[in-house]
Amino acid sequence: MHEHLAPDTRTRWCRAFALALSLVSAITASSLMAEAAAQDGFGAWDAIRAGLVFVTTAWLAWGASLALVGLPGRQRAGTHIELSQPQPRTVIAVPICDEDPLTTFARIAAIDRSVIDAGVNADFVVLSDTRDAELARKEQLAFARLLRDANGAGRMFYRRRQDNAGRKAGNIEEFIRTSGGAYEFAVILDADSLMEGETIRTMIARMQADPKLGLLQTLPQIIGARSFFGRALQFASCFHGPVFTRGLARMQGATGPFWGHNAIVRVRAFAQSCGLPELSGKPPLGGHILSHDYVEAALLARAGWKVQVDQTLGGSFEEGPENVLSFARRERRWCQGNLQHARLIFAPGLARWSRFIFVQNVAAYVVSLLWAAFLIASLIGTVTAPPPKYFPDPYQLFPVFPNTSTREITMLAVGVVGLLLVPKLLILIGAIRSxxxxxxxxxxxxxxxxxxxxxxxxxxxxxxxxxxxxxxxxxxxGQDGGWPANQRNEGxxxxxxxxxxxxxxxxxxxxxxxxxxxxxxxxxxxxxxxxxxxxxxxxxxxxxxxxxxxxxxxxxxxTTLSPVVASYRAIADSWRRTWVEDTAPTEPHPTGETHAPA
Amino acid sequence: MDQRVSLNKTTPAHPQEPVVVVETQNWTPPAAPLAMPKQVLEPQTHRPALTDVARMLFLRRKT
Structure with a gap:
């Protein structure tokens, strides 16, 4: 491992604490399970149950430990670093695929204004992978409008690929291959991303100040949610998110995460280390790497570049799913991408922590199946248990009633619920006190x-x-769910x-x-x-x-709208009013469909 | 690909309005190629190496 990526003492302690908490919780839970099962004899199904409880509890405890590690101390921004002159050439890249052109380009217009206000010189490039010709035509009209309004000729670019090989990762890769040499840094956004110019300025300064920093990830806050589900998700990301992310940052050290957007990369580092190959075999587990961001973070670390996440960098936003179905659809995509990571756990040269992250990514989805397996095993274990013997001795006068396992099972249930609730309650107490x-x-x-x-x-x-x-x-x-375009603003x-x-x-x-x-x-x-x-x-x-x-x-x-969000909404409203003839319809689902099947 | 986009390709909503032609030739980002080598991610099979070693041992014994 590269010396500057080696975990420092604090990172080692955080990892040791999280591992210890997970192991102790898992051992306690599986012991309780085994004890409860042993009341009527310990069979094979009981052993399976205890094993499943071990794994699932370890996973829950690992999640809880992220919050516990992230709780101590106040959420303070790091030391302010000033941008050095001359400014490094920076591009703000927005890969898109079948997105709503009006809102996508209105966001870019808002970020552009914010970036100019912050005194940052940055180019913009829209990397379109849109397959629909009519939508692509509207993108080009929207881009023309953006160019005109922002006076962006020569610093705002748009290109549409003939094919979408490699999907989003391939889209960015193609840009770096053809134009990456022109830029030192690239801020990578999603179509629904918004970032304050000041945040981008700070990120560039941080990259300048640390030549070994390959990627700096922000914590995007969900905005614009309207539904019960969407607002709950927005609240959780805003209220619990920073604490969990700080825990993650403390635990991951210099081998941090990349979430695919709202991050800045050092273009040379990215080009040197992140050319993704296709995995052997067919999809869903072979072919293009779908959850490419985690792989890119691991590859940057493999090449000796630091990858950090900083939840204190404010001014970073995205939108989230508005209902259970769009959430489940996104999970289906991520599940396929994450399960591919099982094939990369033993990739040559990776940092141990990167391998562990791949294990976590797989576990995040497989654990649900294990919970379901536990329920089924519990049922079978109970059905196949031998009947109680009330008179184990042949000449016994009084019956012996079997011990019930209610106490152990109740303790187990309380422990599992505690792992889920205690971190959130501690975050609540911390927020009230601070x-x-x-x-x-x-x-x-x-x-x-x-x-x-x-x-x-x-x-x-x-x-x-x-x-x-x-x-x-x-x-x-073997069912390939593909990587369909996001469907935003669902009703x-x-x-x-x-x-x-x-x-x-x-x-x-x-x-x-x-x-x-x-x-x-x-x-x-x-x-x-x-x-x-x-x-x-x-x-x-x-x-x-x-x-x-x-x-x-x-x-x-x-109550307090971030300036770039306010600016985006004003621009989008203005464009909607004046642009109907050119680009109508502007809704992403002109057929009136509210959702696709989950 | 023809990158010229004209609103007149579809039926114009207001025929009296001037033709709006969007030139997209200058929209492409600057050409500045950067090498991006494909990375090795899947563990390489050890079979060829093992075969080599086995062959070497075999030959050595033979001689």
Whole structure:
């Protein structure tokens, strides 16, 4: 490993703490499980159950440890570094594929204004992979409008590829191959990204100040959410996100993450180390690398470049999914990409931590399947357990009642719930004590929001478990989900939409309840927290897509809009008013479709 | 690819308006090629190397 990438003492302690917490939690949980199972004899299914509990609890504890590591200390920005002159040549690259042209280019116009206000000289390049010819024509009209409004000739560029080989990673790679030599740094954005010019200025200065820094990642905050689901996600990313990300930053040290956008890269470093090959074999596990960003971060580290994430760099925004179905669809894409990482764990020359990240990326999705396997193993274990012997001795006068395992199972359940809740409650307490809660509507409102978010995620957890499990099984059975373009600004889902998308979940819920009630009725009560949300899946899917007032899930952006966000909205409104004839329709789904099947 | 985009390719909404032609030739980013070598990610099979070693041993024994 390169010396400057070696973890420092703090990073080592953070990693040791997280590993210890995960192992201790996993050992405790599996011991409790084994103890509970041993009441009626310890069989093979009990061993499987204990093993599954070990892995799933370790995963939960690992997530909790991220928050615990990220909690200590105040969220303060690092030392301010001034941009050195002459400014390095920087390009702001926006790869797009079948996006809404008006909003995409209005965002670029807003970032451009902000960048100019911040005194940064940067070029812009829109890298279009759009396949739809009509949409591409509108992109070009929108770009012409941007050029005119921003007086951008000579510093704003647009190119559309003939094919979209390698998808987004290939799109960026093609730009670097043809034009990368012109730039020292590239800020990589998504079509829905917004960044303040001051943030970009700070990022360039940080890259200048540390010649070994290959990539600097910001923590994009979700903005613009309107639905119950979207606002809950926005609140979680804004309120819990910085603490989890600081934990991640402390644990990862100089071998940090890349999330594909809202980050700055050193072009030479990226070119030198991030040319992605196709994986041998066919999709879904072969072919183009889909979750390319994590691989690129690992490759930068392999070549000796530092990769860092800094959650204190504000002024970085993105949009999030507005309903369960678009979230599940995104998860399907990410699942396929992450499972490919299983093939890269033993890639030559990688830092040990990078390999561990690949293991985590795979575990993030496989763990749902393991939870489902645990439920099934529990049922089989109970059914196949030997009947209790009330008179084990032939001449016994009084019966011996078997010990119940309620105490162990209750302790196990409390422990698992604790791993999920304690980090969020500690973040809440920390925010109230530090005054950060004021931005989220004050102590009472933020406490209510945290509670509502916990309730919502609890209700949706069984649905997510099934969506993840289905995605993993689809990928493992060779079904390629591809990497379809993002569908943003999706509307409200009707109950009929919810029924269409959630009836298979109801089917599984009914089948599970019926099987348990028939084979092991004493387990039915334990299954209800999982089965009831499944039975209510269509209602949950439809209800959480409905608009929500700002009474709950308040975030600072509700009251104080970041300048670049305000500027974007003004520009988009102005363009909508004056641009109908040229570019109509501007909605991403002119057919009136509100969503695609999940 | 013809990169000229004209609004007149479709039926104009307002025929009396002047033709809007968008020249896209100057939109392409500056040409400044940079090498981006493909990285090796999948573990290389050790079979050829092992075969070499085996052959060497075999030949050595033979001689």
């Amino acid at each position: 005054g950060r809660a004021k931005g989220f509507g004050g102590a009472m409102r933020v406490a209510f929001s945290v509670l509502a978010e916990i309730l919502l995620t609890t209700l949706l957890a069984p649905l997510m478990l099934l969506y993840h499990s289905r995605a993993v099984l689809q990928v493992l059975s 409200i889902l009707s109950l009929s939409d919810g029924w269409q998308a959630g009836r298979w979940i109801i089917g599984i819920g009914i089948a599970s309840l019926a099987a348990v009630e028939w084979m092991a009725p004493n387990l039915t009560i334990w299954l209800l927290p999982v089965a009831l949300p499944m039975l209510a899946a269509p209602v949950l899917i439809a209800w959480t897509s409905r608009p929500l007032t700002h009474a709950v899930f308040t975030v600072p952006q509700d």
